[in-house]
Amino acid sequence: MTDVQYFRRAAGTVLASAALAAAGALVAPAAPAQAFGFSPRSPYSGSSPYFGYSSWNVDTVTGTSVRSSLAAIGATDTRLTGHGIGIAMVDTGVTPVAGLTGGNVVNGPDLSFDSQDPATQHIDRDGHGTHLAGIMVGRAAGDFSGGVAPDAKLISVKVGAGSGVVDVGQVIAGIDWVVAHRLDDPTHRIRVLELAYGTDSVQSSLVDPLAHAVETAWRAGIVVVTAGGNAGGNTPLLDPATDPYVIAVGALDTQGTASGADDRISDFTSRGETKRRLDVVMPGRSIISLRAPGSAADTGFPSARVGANAFKGSGSSQATAFAAGAVALILQNRPTLTPDQVKGLITRDSRVITAVSTADNGLRAMNLAATNNDMATTKAQTWARSTGLGTLEGSRGSVHISDGTTELRGESDIFGPLSTASWAEAATNISSWNAKGQWMGRDMTGSGYSVDSSGMLSWAGRAWSGRAWSGRAWSAARWSSSTWSGNSWSGDSWN
Numbered sequence: 098m099t100d101v102q103y104f105r106r107a108a109g110t111v112l113a114s115a116a117l118a119a120a121g122a123l124v125a126p127a128a129p130a131q132a133f134g135f136s137p138r139s140p141y142s143g144s145s146p147y148f149g150y151s152s153w154n155v156d157t158v159t160g161t162s163v164r165s166s167l168a169a170i171g172a173t174d175t176r177l178t179g180h181g182i183g184i185a186m187v188d189t190g191v192t193p194v195a196g197l198t199g200g201n202v203v204n205g206p207d208l209s210f211d212s213q214d215p216a217t218q219h220i221d222r223d224g225h226g227t228h229l230a231g232i233m234v235g236r237a238a239g240d241f242s243g244g245v246a247p248d249a250k251l252i253s254v255k256v257g258a259g260s261g262v263v264d265v266g267q268v269i270a271g272i273d274w275v276v277a278h279r280l281d282d283p284t285h286r287i288r289v290l291e292l293a294y295g296t297d298s299v300q301s302s303l304v305d306p307l308a309h310a311v312e313t314a315w316r317a318g319i320v321v322v323t324a325g326g327n328a329g330g331n332t333p334l335l336d337p338a339t340d341p342y343v344i345a346v347g348a349l350d351t352q353g354t355a356s357g358a359d360d361r362i363s364d365f366t367s368r369g370e371t372k373r374r375l376d377v378v379m380p381g382r383s384i385i386s387l388r389a390p391g392s393a394a395d396t397g398f399p400s401a402r403v404g405a406n407a408f409k410g411s412g413s414s415q416a417t418a419f420a421a422g423a424v425a426l427i428l429q430n431r432p433t434l435t436p437d438q439v440k441g442l443i444t445r446d447s448r449v450i451t452a453v454s455t456a457d458n459g460l461r462a463m464n465l466a467a468t469n470n471d472m473a474t475t476k477a478q479t480w481a482r483s484t485g486l487g488t489l490e491g492s493r494g495s496v497h498i499s500d501g502t503t504e505l506r507g508e509s510d511i512f513g514p515l516s517t518a519s520w521a522e523a524a525t526n527i528s529s530w531n532a533k534g535q536w537m538g539r540d541m542t543g544s545g546y547s548v549d550s551s552g553m554l555s556w557a558g559r560a561w562s563g564r565a566w567s568g569r570a571w572s573a574a575r576w577s578s579s580t581w582s583g584n585s586w587s588g589d590s591w592n
Contacts, residue, residue, distance in 0.1 A: 136302075151225055151293070151412035152365070153398040160385040160409040161353050163232055163419075164242040167335070168355035169380055170423060171466035172245070179246025179425035181432070183285035184233055186421075187271040187292055187320070188226035190219050190255035192389040193551040195406060196238035196306035197230055201247065203282075204555035205254040206274055206534075206542035208267050212255070212572065218558050222259030224394030228410050229293060231387030232418035233425075240404030241387055245422025246429075252278075257294075259393060265307055265492045266380030268294055270529075270536045272310040275318050275529045288428050290314050291421035292323040293414035296337025297494035298468070300487040306517050307492045308340040309485025313524050315342050320428070320436045322346055322420040324413035325375050326367035332457045336370045336492065341373065341480040344440055345423075348381025348416040349450070349462050360450055362457045366413055376440065377447055378462050379423070381416030383409050423465055430469050441475025442468045485521030503567035512539045512563055534559060 167173075174339075186311040190209070191202050203220045213219040221227045234251045235244035254271040257263045272290070279287040292311070302308035311321045326335040348363040362368070363382050369375050369553035388395055388408035395402070401409045427439055434442075446468045447461035490507050497504040498511075509515060520537055523529040530536050534544045543557025561571045 101157050115163070151228070151410050151414040153224075153394045153401040153408065155408055158408065159353055160383045160403055161351060161380065162242045162385050163235070163244050165353075165355070166351055166380040166384070166419070167245065169349070169351040169357060169360065169490070170419070170462065171464040172423065172426060173466050174426075174430075174469065177426040177429055177469075179234065179249030179422065179429055179483045180291065181285060182246065182249045182425040182428050183252055183279075183282060183287040184246070184249050184289040184291060184421050184425055185228060185254060185275040185279075185287045186226065186233070187254045187256055187268060187275065187290070187294065188229060189223040189257035189261060190226045191228045191230045191253045192221040192236075192392070193553055194227065194387055194389065194456040196235040196241055196243075196387050197227070197251075197554065198551075199236055201234045201236060202230060202251045202253060202553065203546070204549070204553055205252045205278070206271075206556040207255040207558055208271055208274075210258040212542070213561060215558075217259065219253070219255055219553075219555055221255075221389045222392055223257055223261045223387040224392030224408070225257070225261065225293070225414065226253060226255070227389035227392070228386045228394075228416060229291065229418040232384060232415060233291065233422040234354060235387050238387070239406040241385065241407045244386070245419060246425040249422070249425040249429075250282065252287060261393075262498055263294075264498050265296060265507055266489060266515065269306060269310045269524075270510075270541060270563055273524055273529045273536065276314050276319065276524075276527055279317060279319060286491075286532075287319060289421050289424050290319050290321045291417055292321065292337070293417045295324060295326055295338055296492060296496065297333075298336035298339070298492050300491035301495055302336065302340040302483055303481055304484055304487030305336055305340075305492050306485045306487060306489060306521065307337045309483040310524060311337045311340055311343050312483050313527070315436050316551055317527065318436065320344065320439050322417050322424060324417045325369060326368045327365045327412055327541040329365050330368060331370060331451060332367045334367055334373055334375070336494070339373050340483065342436075342478055343367065343445065344420060345373070346378045346413060346417040346420045347375040347378040347460070348411065348413050350382035351380050353383075357448060357462070358451075360462060361453055362450055362460055363411065365411070366416075368456045368460065372539050375460060376444055377420065377456050378450065378460055379416040379419035381413060381419065382411050384411065384415045384419075385409055385514050386415070389499055412467070423463055426465065427468060431495055435477075437477045438475050440478070442471050446474065485524065486518055487514065500565055500567050500569060502569070505566045509566050510539070511566055512561075513566065539563075
């Protein structure tokens with residue numbers, strides 16, 4: 098039996114190390130291990146929630162192209178390419194590589210720690226965002242055959258730094274920006290939000306701020322698709338997949354075939370609990386998408402490369418990107434659908450996956466052909482709405498970032514104290530951002546687009562003012578290109 102080594106991430110976890118594997122130190126755990134490692138040079142690290150819920154395959158498992166997986170979800174109408182639909186991705190950014198430089202990607206604001214260094218602004222130094230972008234909107238290039246919706250436009254909102262590290266407050270600010278700017282491009286209004294991120298929040302979605310943020314996007318007409326997590330079995334979904342309004346996505350193993358008869362739920366996928374289960378599963382096992390050269394994933398796991406420009410990855414993140422692309426196809430075909438109607442059709446027309454364990458009972462995969470031909474109406478969701486009046490600390494759950502001296506805890510974002518009551522009201526009214534690039538009074542980004550040095554349309558940045566949560570001032574020295582290191586991952590293996 099060959100071990101499949103993974104660069105596997107869960108909330109607060111970075112798992113896998115080729116060096117440890119070579120030393121024979123990796124043993125497949127009975128339950129997902131909790132491990133964390135960072136270079137001591139990194140002043141902003143800590144046990145943070147990460148982008149994203151992915152594994153970088155480094156063994157000999159045959160990869161599956163995005164295009165060949167489309168038949169497995171019933172995407173048989175070649176006229177549907179996502180044209181006219183905007184997809185927002187809040188993640189680790191996008192590196193401008195072939196397949197993503199033909200006008201199909203726009204850089205929204207960079208709200209990550211990387212934003213303070215012009216050399217790393219917008220660039221995906223982690224590798225996660227570029228891989229997901231390829232699945233959603235990538236065009237054929239080299240060893241990559243193209244994404245699900247290559248004529249959709251992706252708006253990349255970077256919040257995860259080169260190591261993936263990010264605080265929940267940055268993610269919420271990114272979601273708020275998407276809502277505020279959803280109508281900026283009248284030819285590609287943002288209709289879909291892809292969020293392959295989650296935390297082990299300790300509070301109900303009825304009060305959770307992250308849940309409130311995605312619900313606000315949902316009510317603004319944006320279909321939110323979010324990763325359920327990679328803990329396996331009947332484990333709780335991550336926040337905000339716990340929110341009943343959004344579409345919670347798990348990973349499907351298509352076995353590399355177009356037939357649905359042999360499809361199985363990927364072992365690593367969190368199925369959820371009785372009170373909240375996955376809404377749909379999508380291809381998420383050994384998916385070949387675009388590589389971000391020099392990123393943490395790329396340098397850490399060169400055996401995951403496919404040819405010169407592609408990379409194999411697995412996880413609920415990849416499945417969520419598939420779902421976002423598929424929703425873009427649905428909305429191109431039927432642009433008047435509301436988010437509730439999209440979710441209703443997807444869940445009603447999905448196909449049951451043959452269960453191989455009790456954890457898989459009732460889980461369903463998208464059947465896009467049936468959804469696009471289903472003209473019946475669906476009911477609006479009537480769940481109780483989130484107030485957002487819970488705590489940021491509760492939303493973080495068990496994981497926190499650190500500047501090397503002080504962990505970020507309590508009711509503060511990276512800039513200082515933040516009232517969730519004031520934020521929740523502003524978010525509901527879509528007023529948390531102003532025209533000056535300020536979120537809740539914080540100077541976070543610029544105020545408009547320009548063409549950057551790579552030729553991509555990018556939202557302007559700005560120097561952060563004030564002090565960090567520990568009272569230490571921001572300094573350019575902290576944000577040098579060598580600040581973040583991906584060379585100290587802890588590890589395990591997966592069979």
